[in-house]
Amino acid sequence: MGAETKSRKPARGPMRLKLHERRRFWGQAGFTLLTNANLGGFFRGKIYQGGLKQVCVPGLNCYSCPGALGSCPLGSWQSLVLDPLVKIPYYVIGFLLGFGLIFGRLICGRLCPFGWFQELLYKIPLPKLKLSRSGKLDRLLRNVKFVLLSFLVLIFPVLAWQELVKSPLFCQYVCPAGTVSGGWPLLLAGADPGLRLMLGWVFSWKTALTILIILLSMIIFRPFCSYVCPLGAWYGLCNKFSLYQLNFTPSACVDCGLCERECPMDIEVRKNLNSVECIRCGRCKAVCPTAALNSNWSGKRHENI
Amino acid sequence: MCAKPKQKNEITGGIAGNKPLRRRILQIGLGALALTALVLGIVFDQHTAVLRKAIYVCLECIGLG
Incomplete structure (x- = not known):
């Protein structure tokens, strides 16, 4: 908390x-x-x-x-x-x-x-x-x-x-x-x-x-x-289980939609986190005003509801 | 005694169960596989095979083959 x-x-x-x-x-x-x-x-x-x-x-x-x-x-x-x-x-x-x-x-x-x-x-x-x-x-x-x-x-x-x-x-x-x-x-x-x-x-x-x-x-x-x-297709398949994972904390989300607007790959970030199409440019994470989107290197995914 | 129904994760659409454990097992397994493959590659001298291929202009790679 x-x-x-x-x-x-x-x-x-x-x-x-x-x-x-x-x-x-x-x-x-x-x-x-x-x-x-x-x-x-x-x-x-x-x-x-x-x-x-x-x-x-x-x-x-x-x-x-x-x-x-x-x-x-x-x-x-x-x-x-x-x-x-x-x-x-x-x-x-x-x-x-x-x-x-x-x-x-x-x-x-x-x-x-x-x-x-x-x-x-x-x-x-x-x-x-x-x-x-x-x-x-x-x-x-x-x-x-x-x-x-x-x-x-x-x-x-x-x-x-x-x-x-x-x-x-x-x-x-x-x-x-x-x-x-x-x-x-x-x-x-x-x-x-x-x-x-x-x-x-x-x-x-x-x-x-x-x-x-x-x-x-x-x-x-x-x-x-x-x-x-x-090569991108291969790495994309690895997005699901790689050690680097994007995380989303819905309780911190203010629903501003900035992450999805900024995503250059046009991914519905909050619905499809770690999508195979995500190139992990990190724009969504950087633009998020409340840090509801973040990442870790432990390979663990936190999707708290 | 009926088992407690598994909760569906609203965000990912997946079943929230022992998914993290499965992912961890997959990561460890693939990590071991990657390391083994790399070591085998070095043992079989495949790094020099990569070098052998790469030190000449790969005509096919640049559309000249």
Whole structure:
């Protein structure tokens, strides 16, 4: 009871939200720089080949990016599954399960470089579109990432279809992070003239898809994360049981609705806490004037009625 | 003696029973699984396999394959 009274602070949500968003921005920027610190690679057109590449980074960060110090877990998973010498990529399973278990989609909201890239694009002052208001279409599109996770990442490569599937399908045909941070910089640097000779319909398709996602990111909040990203889909599934949990104390709620208004993923925060769609950006928590929404790292969920 | 009906949580729509315990067991189980997988991966030298894949420009990854 005492703690509850203590948590009732005067309404200063918007100010706290501004501070929170600034901190989140610099956190995302710092992590992007940290995992892509081989800046000279962009000018030389060469990728980093040191030992750090043995380690998977938690976000979507193409290992063909000239700046990347670590490896993309999704790319590593697909490459190792298709490798006849490996078959069961325990190492990547351990990473994905571990990160998912501890953070859930906190990685999407606070660390992922490609998520940050989309957020930067969303800051461009253009009229914004919220697809979820149209209902059915949004619900349908949100399932696409689970379909991609199931088929392109799990079922096709894992089952005995290795004769048919010889390349990482998601990376090859879908992933715009690879095009933005790998394909384009390497081609622009022009260090390897052989790369230009290999341009074909796959590259044209991926460039078109990437441009579409870039344009959509200017008017829709993180469209790739909401509808396409299989890594986000995996972490989203982990939201339900991760150690980081959002909590809601209804007795402290003044029903101002600020949390739901501020949610960029358009989630009914109070009804669907720790939703698979929640990227855990923490805006709802920061804007809450009474701290009815809070979080903990113990993996316990408090849903007091 | 009939059992006390389980209360439905108004917020989550779930049954308020021993859900926290089940979640904790799941967390411990998955944590152990993650650690085991990671250790197995290192024992089987899969970290160097990741490196092997990642030190060359993955042409497929950038749409050139």
